[in-house]
Amino acid sequence: MEDKQKICDLLVPVLQETRNLKDLLTLDYDAEKEVVTATFLNGAEKHANVAMDSGTSMIRDIIAQIV
Template sequence: MENKQEILDLLLPALQATRNLHNLISLTYDTEKEVVIACFAGGKKLANVCGDSGTSMIRDVIGQIV
């Protein structure tokens, strides 16, 4: 079983090092809704990751918050 929050915790610093997502503050996995909440300095974005594997979740988060 993959720990999706752990994957997001490891992904966060890599995304913060990029030009497009330097203002990303946090990534939180909501287990009930199966969404990732991306918090930015100016607000929040949601990424639907329902049924995703860890690698699919990474792709979906990047695709939906950029």
């Protein structure tokens, strides 16, 4: 089974190198709700529904839903 929080943790520094997400602070995976919460430096939060996703699908969904 994939460690989805680890995938989120590893994805953060990659996304921080982009123009659109340089202010991303954290990606937190809630396994019970199957939602990733993106927190930004200004305190704003965005949520990405990643229900039933594989690791690679989760990455695509996070990017699509928080940009």
